[in-house]
Amino acid sequence: MQPSSQPAPALTLDAAAAQALAERPTAGRAWRGTLRRLLRHGGARFGLVVVALVVVMALGADFLSPYDPIAQNSAVGLSPPSLAHPMGTDEFGRDIFSRVIHGARLSLLVAIGAVAISATLGTLLGLLAGYLQGASDMLIMRPMDVLLAFPGLLLALALSAILGTGLTSVILAVGIAGIPNFARIVRGAVMNVRENEYVLAARTVGAPGGRIVGRHLLPNVAAPIIVMTTLYVAFAVLTASSLSFLGVGVQPPTPEWGAMTNAGRHILRLAWWVSTFPGLMIMLLVLAVNLIGDGLRDALDPNLRV
């Protein structure tokens, strides 16, 4: 995205503002540098690999899993990890490895769905509140403050009590719970950036409000949004699996990692593997996302902070 390439109207644009406009790094160059820095970060590389694996699992679940995830086989109920069943079987004889692979699909769906809701709605509200300020700001942010008065899991729990059980409810509950977080961060970033010279320059030249928001503000608040997104993906995966663990999220027999961890809770003494492996997958995914987030933060830091 290039800054508006109008010949500088020498009479209306003051020298400093014009220079600021010209000196702002073109967004395209900025992103490539960020990507390079991200890939150099060791932890982020590991994180990317893990996430890629999970995506492969999710997409290829039907091909990769050796058994049908809901097929019961009481003959091999509760057998420990072995060659035939690398992660053992649960009390119904279902192969845990296959269920874990299918669970990847659910976890990714929830993560993507919830974050999509939070990020788009939250960013929109934050942009409006930060740019318009005044009454609109208060009108938007007061309800956000109220929502933020509920600790994360609690809000998701309350929402899922309203929305019911099941995958869609979980996505909605976790998605809505995240809106105030995004709104607050974006609003702060917008208020920061708003007073910068290139915005003033654009207003001086008479750019309409929409264009200012879209072309000048948005690319520069992108950094906090991206960071917040990775943080929220981690939170979404954790919260969604917690909801399913508690019994108010995805219901059995659907193989969701949180629900699977719960299923093994009462037979720990007999079969430690039923709870351990699904929980391990959750941790790996969240760890990977956090590592990517850390890498992104380091990569974005020196560069897009205008």
Added chain:
Amino acid sequence: MLYYVLKRLLGAVLVLFGVTVLAFAMLHLMPGDPVRVLMSSMEAANSQTEIEQVRERFGLNDPLPVQYVNFVRRAATGDLGRSVLKGRPVATMIAEVYPYTLQLAFAALVIAMLAGISLGVLAALRHNTWADSASILVSLFAVSMPDFWLAILAILVFSIYLGWLPAAGTQGWQYLILPASILGVRAAGSIARLTRSSMLEVLGRQYVTTARAKGLRERVVVLRHALKNALIPVVTLIGLDLGRFLAGSVIVETIFARQGVGKLLIDSILDKDFPVLQGTVLVIAATYVLVNLVVDVSYAWLDPRIRYA
């Protein structure tokens, strides 16, 4: 200072009102007739007269604003309704289990602070050595682990395999160790991270260099001058963490079979006992708001620069 406190107090009161609106609105946001929601756990037959009776009993025939005012008025006097499942007053049910959750939360906070601060200070002092990287890694793991999984692992190792600690129950301090540690782990991780970066920043400041130049022993420099100032931002985390403990108690209390507000909340959702759900949500959120208010004020007291910002 007073002005700051009053401003914060006003903000908290406003948010509290918003919280009551949300708690009240929950009933009406549920899909279907509020009467059905309230009755869903009652075995009474759904005859027309009984539905009308329930409607009257819960004041559902009044216009919404009136219902809301009554709700707030009653809540302010400590009446949060009655459980539809057990018939007991909700406020009593909450008051009975609240102390257990508080106990758990404080124990978790103590553990988190001890572990987190020591880890953070250690990492800062041993900056750029393996100890530093190790503690960063540990805090990263702490923050990424699902608490319910960590709890299960802890039970597996400490309870079943080693037999050191009990896994379920509320009586006695031994029963508190595992749940409080699990609850505190994630907080310890974030406290460690913040302490480390804050400490690193403070150690680079001029007054620290001056103290060293004065010839003070390193230990005095670190403990007396650097640590106090480094801990200021950590105070804000404590408020957040206490709130998270309230929420996290849902999972920990369920797994370790402890009574508490969290367990009350999840049970009320699963049993569809709506008044209990409403009351618990209100109490937990109100507690969180108050705790954050106290933390905000104490932060201003500790760091005078904030008051005049």
